[in-house]
Amino acid sequence: MxxxxxxxxxxxxxxxxxxxxxxxRxxxxxRPGTAHTARRAGDAGRSDLTALFDATGVPAAFxxxxxxxxxxxxxxxxxxxxxxxxxxxxxxxxxxxxxxRQVLGDSATPDDPRRGRALVEHLLTExxxxxxxxxxxxxxxxxxxxxxxxxxxxxxxxxxxxAEVLSLVEEPEFDESMLEDEDAEPPEPEExxxxxxxxxxxxxxxEGFQRLNATAEPLLDxxxxxEARAGLAEDRSLALTASLRTGVCLxxxxxxxxxxxxxxxxxxxxxxxxxxxxxxxTERAAAGLRDEAGDETPVVALHRLLEPxxxxxxxxxxxxxxxxxxxxxxxxxxxxxxxxxxxxEFYAVLVEACADGTHLVLGGxxxxxxPSGPGQVLxxxxxxxxxxxxxxxxxxxxxPLETLTAAVRGGDLVAVEAPxxxxxxxxxxxxxxxxxxxxxxxxxxxxxxxxIPVEDVQVVAPGAAGDAGTGALNAALKARLNPxxxxxxxxxxxxxxxxxxxxxxxxxxxxxxxxxxxxxVLRIAFTGGTVDVPAALTPRLRHGWxxxxxxxxxxxxxxxxxxxxxxAGLSRPLVATAFGLARRHLSVVQAAGPALARAVRExxxxxxxxxxxxxxxQ
Numbered sequence: 001m002x003x004x005x006x007x008x009x010x011x012x013x014x015x016x017x018x019x020x021x022x023x024x025r026x027x028x029x030x031r032p033g034t035a036h037t038a039r040r041a042g043d044a045g046r047s048d049l050t051a052l053f054d055a056t057g058v059p060a061a062f063x064x065x066x067x068x069x070x071x072x073x074x075x076x077x078x079x080x081x082x083x084x085x086x087x088x089x090x091x092x093x094x095x096x097x098x099x100x101r102q103v104l105g106d107s108a109t110p111d112d113p114r115r116g117r118a119l120v121e122h123l124l125t126e127x128x129x130x131x132x133x134x135x136x137x138x139x140x141x142x143x144x145x146x147x148x149x150x151x152x153x154x155x156x157x158x159x160x161x162x163a164e165v166l167s168l169v170e171e172p173e174f175d176e177s178m179l180e181d182e183d184a185e186p187p188e189p190e191e192x193x194x195x196x197x198x199x200x201x202x203x204x205x206x207e208g209f210q211r212l213n214a215t216a217e218p219l220l221d222x223x224x225x226x227e228a229r230a231g232l233a234e235d236r237s238l239a240l241t242a243s244l245r246t247g248v249c250l251x252x253x254x255x256x257x258x259x260x261x262x263x264x265x266x267x268x269x270x271x272x273x274x275x276x277x278x279x280x281x282t283e284r285a286a287a288g289l290r291d292e293a294g295d296e297t298p299v300v301a302l303h304r305l306l307e308p309x310x311x312x313x314x315x316x317x318x319x320x321x322x323x324x325x326x327x328x329x330x331x332x333x334x335x336x337x338x339x340x341x342x343x344x345e346f347y348a349v350l351v352e353a354c355a356d357g358t359h360l361v362l363g364g365x366x367x368x369x370x371p372s373g374p375g376q377v378l379x380x381x382x383x384x385x386x387x388x389x390x391x392x393x394x395x396x397x398x399x400p401l402e403t404l405t406a407a408v409r410g411g412d413l414v415a416v417e418a419p420x421x422x423x424x425x426x427x428x429x430x431x432x433x434x435x436x437x438x439x440x441x442x443x444x445x446x447x448x449x450x451x452i453p454v455e456d457v458q459v460v461a462p463g464a465a466g467d468a469g470t471g472a473l474n475a476a477l478k479a480r481l482n483p484x485x486x487x488x489x490x491x492x493x494x495x496x497x498x499x500x501x502x503x504x505x506x507x508x509x510x511x512x513x514x515x516x517x518x519x520x521v522l523r524i525a526f527t528g529g530t531v532d533v534p535a536a537l538t539p540r541l542r543h544g545w546x547x548x549x550x551x552x553x554x555x556x557x558x559x560x561x562x563x564x565x566x567x568a569g570l571s572r573p574l575v576a577t578a579f580g581l582a583r584r585h586l587s588v589v590q591a592a593g594p595a596l597a598r599a600v601r602e603x604x605x606x607x608x609x610x611x612x613x614x615x616x617x618q
Contacts (some may be wrong), residue, residue, distance in 0.1 A: 048075035056102035065089070068539045079103060083118035093119060093147055110148045116155025119147055121164055124195045128374045131608040133202050133344060134168050134192035156193065166199045168192040168611065192609070198374045199611075201348040205377065206615035208351025209248055213386065215356035216247030219274055219332055228268045235392050236261055240268055242388040243333060243361045250381060251363040253392030254409070255338065255580055258363035261392055262337035263293045265361060269333045270298065276333035279305055281341060281554035282510045283528035288556055289337075302336070302346075303507035304528065305329065306353060310504040319502045321349060328355035338554040340364035343373025344612065366391075367409070367605055369573040372550040379605075380612035401586055405579045411572060413597040421450060424587045431467035431565050434591035439476050441561050441587050442545070450559065450585055454481065455496075458511075458557040459546035460578050462568040468591060473546035473563060481545065488517035489538035497524060498544030498551055505531035509551045511544045549578045558584045565591040570599035571606075 049063050052075045066074050069088045077084055082100040085091050096118065100108040108115075123143050127135045137156065144152035159165040169189045220228065225244055229237040242249040243265050251258055262278045269276035277298040280286040286301045293299055307322035323329060334354060336342075339362040342350070354360055364378040381387050397403040400418035407414040416423055426441065428434035442457050459477070464470045478484075484492035491497060495514045499506045505526075506512070512526035520535030533541065546563070560582035564570060570592060579586055590596060 046072065049078075051075070052078060052103075056099060058099065062088075064539060081114045081118070082108070083112075083115050086118045086122045087125075093122065111150045113155070113158050116144065116149045116151070117158040117162060119144055119149060120155055120159035120193070121195070124165060124193060127609075128195055128198055131370055131374050131376065131606070131610075133198045133374045133608075133610045133612075134194045135609060137167070137191040137193050140193055159193075164196055166194055166196050168194050168199060170611070170614065192611075194611075198344060201345040202375065202610065202612050203615060204348040205344055205351055205375075206612055206618075208348065208354070209381065209386070209616050211356065212247035212351060212354055212358060212360055214247070216245075216359060217357060219244045219269065219359060220272060224272060228272065232264075233393070235390060236264060239361075239390045239392065240265055242390055243335070243359060244269070246359065246388055247357075248360050248362070248381070248387045250378060250387055250389045251337075251361060251392055252366050252389060253363070254365060254394040254406075257392040257394050258337040258365070259289060259292070262335045262361070262363060263289075263297055265335050266297055266333065267293075270296075274332045275330060276335070277305070277331055279334055279336045281338060282507055283526060284511065285338075285555040287527050301507065301528065302350070303510075306349065308504040319504050321353070323353040325352050328353050329358060330355075331358060333359045333361070335361040335363070337363040340368040340378055341371050341550070341553050342377065343371040344375030344377055344610070345373060347375070347377045365409075365576075367573055367576075369549065369553060369571075369577040370605055370608065372548075374608075374610075375612065376608045376610055377612060380610055381616065383613040384616045386616055401579070401582055401584075404586070405576060408572065408576045408579055408600050411601050413575075413600045422585055424585075426587055426589045428565075428589050428591040431472075431591055434468045434563050434565055434589045435472055435476050437589050438473055438546070438561050438563050439480055441589070442477060443480050446559050446561075446585065446587065452559045452585060456558040457561060458552060458559070458581065459561045459563060460549050460552045460581065461546055461563045462570060462574055463548055464542070466565070466568060468563050468565040468568070470542070470546040470548055474543035477545035478543055488514075488520060488522055489535060489541075491517070491522060491538070491541070491543075493517060496544040497522075497541045498547045499540060500542045500551065501540040503533065503537055503540055505533060509547070509553070509555060511547070511555075549574050549581075552581055553577050556581050556583050558582075559587070560585070561587045561589060563589045563591070564596055566593060566595040568592070570596060571603040572600050573605055575600050 046063065046067060049067060050060055053060060053063060066085070066088050070077055070084060082103040083096050085099050086093065086096045097108070100115070120140060123140055124135060140156060141152040144155055149155050160167055169191050171189050225241060229240055232240065239251055239261050251261060253261070266276045266278050277300050278289060278293065279300055279302050280289055281302060283301045283304065286299050290299045305323065309320045309322055351360070362378060370376055382389055394406070397406045400416040400422040404414065404416045404423055418424070426437050428437050438459055442454060442459060446452050446457055447454055459473055461468060461470050461473060466472070478495065482492060482494040486492060491514050493514050493516055497512055497514060499508050499510045502508055510526055512524040514522055515525050515530065516523040520538070522533045522538055524531055524533055560578070562578040564575070575596070
């Protein structure tokens with residue numbers, strides 16, 4: 001369970017506006033939908049919420065976040081059940097209790113069924129933010145007890161009745177030693193709990209992988225495959241064979257090896273009359289890979305391949321795609337060289353859009369930074385032993401950047417010689433100095449010394465929060481690069497933005513520049529084209545001079561400034577991913593001291609509780 005449940009502060013605390021500013025993808029378990037509502041009704045709902053917050057002492061600045069999460073009727077929903085406030089990112093149980101007391105008075109008691117139900121959902125949402133799709137019921141019961149819920153089982157049952165939470169009963173693994181003891185009692189089935197959203201998507205993904213494997217036939221005959229393999233190194237030859245003969249296969253290697261192999265597979269397939277494409281996480285990544293592959297190799301961003309529908313009604317937070325089981329991809333081979341960043345929900349969407357007989361190749365780096373949303377699909381598929389896994393040999397490191405990144409992947413933070421300033425380490429005594437150094441590097445040092453313009457420099461940090469997080473970095477960078485009042489939903493023309501939660505117009509991690517604004521609508525130039533983002537969707541954007549490593553993954557830049565401070569969730573996968581984003585130059589603003597080397601050496605991929613490995617073999 002989340003660490004904060006271990007010793008909860010049950011003292012009532014008011015909600016503070018600054019706690020609502022959460023930008024992470026995994027915080028969006030109930031994001032705003034795409035359905036349009038009448039403007040008049042929306043205005044009335046927002047006025048009602050403002051009045052409710054004014055009466056209960058909640059800052060008015062918190063209202064947009066609540067409306068985005070709960071809808072235009074948020075005030076009515078909160079009057080009926082004030083603990084619904086726990087669904088808003090940043091709100092913790094003591095604050096929800098305080099709000100409930102303001103709304104309900106003395107009738108807001110610890111044993112209120114609405115409170116117990118909300119706490120169950122909150123605990124599972126917190127677990128999902130850590131990547132889990134399932135949590136043992138016993139752990140949930142224990143955490144509820146620490147929040148003074150008198151009947152934890154009843155609270156769980158109430159949550160199950162609402163259908164937002166599912167009971168996930170798993171039969172225990174067979175133990176051969178039981179055959180030797182006639183009196184041994186078989187172990188009881190193990191009950192876990194999961195949010196319905198993630199549990200159902202995990203089941204859908206498992207069913208999709210099973211279908212693709214069951215319906216796959218070789219895309220080429222043996223003679224054609226043998227011809228295609230001629231002259232290839234053994235690992236590339238195995239990758240080509242697996243991609244052409246099996247429905248789903250995994251490739252493991254460095255990002256460069258995966259990209260190179262993806263291009264090789266698609267060229268081999270299209271050169272023999274097959275329909276194939278390399279698929280990337282963002283339009284910017286697709287453009288970069290297209291420069292390497294050439295126009296003859298189809299490269300497309302996943303968001304564009306799925307064909308999002310801008311005006312379709314959807315569940316809260318969802319983006320509706322035209323490509324689905326009813327209208328699947330018209331492709332024989334789909335290759336994702338960087339598939340490790342997709343959460344289980346996106347995998348469910350992806351496999352559903354693959355027709356029977358489509359071959360799906362998924363690439364990932366061993367020990368890669370896990371997705372920001374729940375699940376660990378590549379790891380679970382590997383553990384299931386239901387798909388072939390091919391390890392790709394990396395090319396020899398031939399420069400300071402490559403040498404440093406390869407060492408970090410191996411658990412060692414080394415000093416490298418960089419006469420061409422490919423790598424520069426910039427020490428910082430504290431987070432305030434780290435922010436100052438980062439601004440100096442972006443606006444002066446890198447453009448002046450290396451000739452790399454500001455627009456080609458990307459700052460990355462482990463997270464959004466903190467004195468050296470992307471929030472603080474973007475505030476400082478905006479003040480220097482494009483000062484303004486944030487007149488349009490916090491943005492001004494000229495601001496660089498990043499998509500922090502999915503838009504119909506752009507995927508998470510896509511960066512662009514605001515080119516104009518009117519009536520709350522932002523016009524943004526992305527790599528794939530200029531789009532209009534309505535005011536209702538601007539909360540899904542953040543300033544993008546600095547992005548989290550999770551948002552930046554998969555999209556390499558000419559220059560990267562990595563700002564690393566102690567206590568920022570440093571790990572070997574995170575540092576390796578951050579360093580690997582740089583093509584020509586990497587500046588490391590080192591404010592973590594010895595903690596950085598220790599994290600690279602000792603902190604790997606955190607364990608996640610998921611079900612896919614079992615589901616895919618059932």
